[in-house]
Amino acid sequence: MISSSKIRSVDFYRKIPRDLTEASLSGAGLSILAALAMVFLFGMELNNYLAVSTSTSVIVDNSSDGDFLRIDFNISFPALSCEFASVDVSDVLGTNRLNITKTIRKFSIDKHLRPTGAEFHSGPVPHFIKHEDEVDEQTVEGSVPLNGVSFDRLSHEYPILVVNFYAPWCYWSTRLKPSWEKAAKIIKERYDPETDGRILMAKVDCTEEVDLCRRHHIQGYPSIRIFRKGSDVREDHGHHEHESYYGDRDTESLVKMMEGLVAPIPVENQRLALEDKSNATKRPAPLTGGCRVEGYVRVKKVPGNLIVSAHSGAHSFDASQMNMSHVINHLSFGKTISPRVLTDVKRLIPYLGRSHDRLNGRSFINHRDLDANVTIEHYLQVVKTEVVTRRSSRAHTLIEEYEYTSHSSLSQSIYIPVVKFHFELSPMQVLITENSKSFSHFLTNVCAIIGGVFTAEGNQRTKYVQKN
Numbered sequence: 001m002i003s004s005s006k007i008r009s010v011d012f013y014r015k016i017p018r019d020l021t022e023a024s025l026s027g028a029g030l031s032i033l034a035a036l037a038m039v040f041l042f043g044m045e046l047n048n049y050l051a052v053s054t055s056t057s058v059i060v061d062n063s064s065d066g067d068f069l070r071i072d073f074n075i076s077f078p079a080l081s082c083e084f085a086s087v088d089v090s091d092v093l094g095t096n097r098l099n100i101t102k103t104i105r106k107f108s109i110d111k112h113l114r115p116t117g118a119e120f121h122s123g124p125v126p127h128f129i130k131h132e133d134e135v136d137e138q139t140v141e142g143s144v145p146l147n148g149v150s151f152d153r154l155s156h157e158y159p160i161l162v163v164n165f166y167a168p169w170c171y172w173s174t175r176l177k178p179s180w181e182k183a184a185k186i187i188k189e190r191y192d193p194e195t196d197g198r199i200l201m202a203k204v205d206c207t208e209e210v211d212l213c214r215r216h217h218i219q220g221y222p223s224i225r226i227f228r229k230g231s232d233v234r235e236d237h238g239h240h241e242h243e244s245y246y247g248d249r250d251t252e253s254l255v256k257m258m259e260g261l262v263a264p265i266p267v268e269n270q271r272l273a274l275e276d277k278s279n280a281t282k283r284p285a286p287l288t289g290g291c292r293v294e295g296y297v298r299v300k301k302v303p304g305n306l307i308v309s310a311h312s313g314a315h316s317f318d319a320s321q322m323n324m325s326h327v328i329n330h331l332s333f334g335k336t337i338s339p340r341v342l343t344d345v346k347r348l349i350p351y352l353g354r355s356h357d358r359l360n361g362r363s364f365i366n367h368r369d370l371d372a373n374v375t376i377e378h379y380l381q382v383v384k385t386e387v388v389t390r391r392s393s394r395a396h397t398l399i400e401e402y403e404y405t406s407h408s409s410l411s412q413s414i415y416i417p418v419v420k421f422h423f424e425l426s427p428m429q430v431l432i433t434e435n436s437k438s439f440s441h442f443l444t445n446v447c448a449i450i451g452g453v454f455t456a457e458g459n460q461r462t463k464y465v466q467k468n
């Protein structure tokens with residue numbers, strides 16, 4: 001039989017009879033101090049538990065082969081016509097996509113970068129423009145050469161003035177020449193400028209009449225423009241309203257086109273020429289010489305180029321006159337992140353997103369005339385940053401973000417000047433992980449604080465009692 005007194009003797013903390021304990025003033029002070037310490041330590045621990053901590057590591061980018069990278073851009077070119085602006089993408093794996101149109105929108109802009117109208121659409125243009133096959137030995141001279149003064153006079157005199165803006169050195173101008181002259185001769189015979197006077201075919205040598213060509217924003221040769229007396233007299237702040245012809249360039253097609261132009265105009269009654277919208281080979285000529293190109297392209301995750309240049313299958317360009325100055329409104333890689341998510345993540349990692357759109361607002365303007373045929377190249381180093389959270393038991397990606405650094409350079413081009421964005425994706429990516437916190441660990445810490453402070457106080461008290 002074990003007596004209850006024996007069991008009682010096992011008690012760790014023996015009870016002291018109440019009349020032996022005594023509350024002392026100094027003891028109370030010690031207790032208050034201990035309580036304060038406890039509260040303070042508890043607060044620190046709670047703060048630590050609630051705080052978000054992240055760890056950053058650099059790992060090999062393991063995006064799979066089929067992944068594409070999206071490049072969003074919005075770039076204004078004050079001196080490149082939408083008529084010819086073209087976006088090409090190429091990469092080291094041999095992908096070569098020229099003249100991307102599906103995901104790109106173009107807007108004509110003036111030199112202050114303001115859009116001058118609705119979206120610019122390059123209509124359906126035949127891929128192969130017909131030219132005269134056999135070239136006559138003796139070239140007929142049918143069209144009237146114009147200069148700045150005679151252009152102004154004749155464009156007010158004839159209801160329809162069709163002008164071939166050409167450059168003698170240009171391949172396509174040379175191919176157009178025989179059929180143009182022949183067509184002009186035929187038209188002259190059918191509609192005598194003296195007696196009929198409804199139409200005149202003329203030509204302007206842009207190497208001589210530089211100002212006249214610049215005034216009409218001629219950037220590619222040959223450009224065939226149709227001036228109508230009615231709409232050109234109504235000059236609007238120096239803007240001429242006229243059309244550009246993009247059709248076949250053999251004699252027969254040209255003559256047919258001219259006859260189509262003349263048909264709606266009655267003889268000897270030079271009323272305002274009506275615009276006929278019937279033929280798709282004619283489209284309004286750009287009012288201004290600039291273009292804003294915006295949209296996106298998808299590229300493989302390998303080094304490559306995004307190139308904006310003047311491009312045409314049936315025009316030549318004068319490299320020394322091209323001006324590839326541009327203002328970048330926006331250029332970014334990867335999916336656009338909604339501002340709400342971004343501010344959410346920025347709370348976690350304040351430096352994130354700083355170089356997401358690094359070229360934003362930068363302008364690259366060529367001022368010096370000496371710097372003709374300059375290609376502008378941007379070298380972009382792209383790094384992927386992934387933020388992973390482990391809040392809920394499973395890890396999941398909060399955000400996938402691409403940042404880049406850029407270096408720009410000017411170089412003399414061998415062919416025509418272009419704007420080139422050379423991008424290279426780093427093989428390493430930054431992984432930011434939000435560390436998880438365990439609640440049981442927090443509880444343990446809290447218990448340790450309470451126990452520890454109690455013990456410390458007890459020790460102090462024992463010493464104090466022994467001293468007295």
Ligand SMILES: *[C@@H]1O[C@H](CO)[C@@H](O)[C@H](O)[C@H]1NC(C)=O
Pocket residue numbers: 059062063064
């Ligand atoms: C990339 O690596 C991480 C861990 O390093 C892994 O969790 C993830 O599934 C990998 N992704 C792919 C697409 O292989």
Ligand SMILES: *[C@@H]1O[C@H](CO)[C@@H](O)[C@H](O)[C@H]1NC(C)=O
Pocket residue numbers: 074294329
């Ligand atoms: C492109 O930039 C221009 C100028 O900043 C702006 O007016 C236009 O809305 C932008 N386009 C898009 C699609 O964001």
Ligand SMILES: *[C@@H]1O[C@H](CO)[C@@H](O)[C@H](O)[C@H]1NC(C)=O
Pocket residue numbers: 083084085086099101122123124125310311312313
């Ligand atoms: C680009 O392609 C579209 C449609 O294929 C065509 O209409 C347009 O003329 C082309 N532009 C250039 C500059 O080649």
Ligand SMILES: *[C@@H]1O[C@H](CO)[C@@H](O)[C@H](O)[C@H]1NC(C)=O
Pocket residue numbers: 247248253254256257278279280281
């Ligand atoms: C447009 O003009 C071309 C030649 O100038 C002609 O071949 C074609 O039939 C015309 N199309 C229409 C719809 O009138």
Ligand SMILES: *[C@@H]1O[C@H](CO)[C@@H](O)[C@H](O)[C@H]1NC(C)=O
Pocket residue numbers: 078079111323324325365366367368369370371372
């Ligand atoms: C190119 O165009 C820009 C913008 O219109 C202009 O400021 C610059 O002087 C031009 N440069 C040359 C060499 O013509």
Ligand SMILES: *[C@@H]1O[C@H](CO)[C@@H](O)[C@H](O)[C@H]1NC(C)=O
Pocket residue numbers: 319320370371372373412413414415416
């Ligand atoms: C521009 O390029 C052409 C060749 O395309 C070259 O003949 C000419 O000298 C270049 N002009 C300048 C100013 O470098």
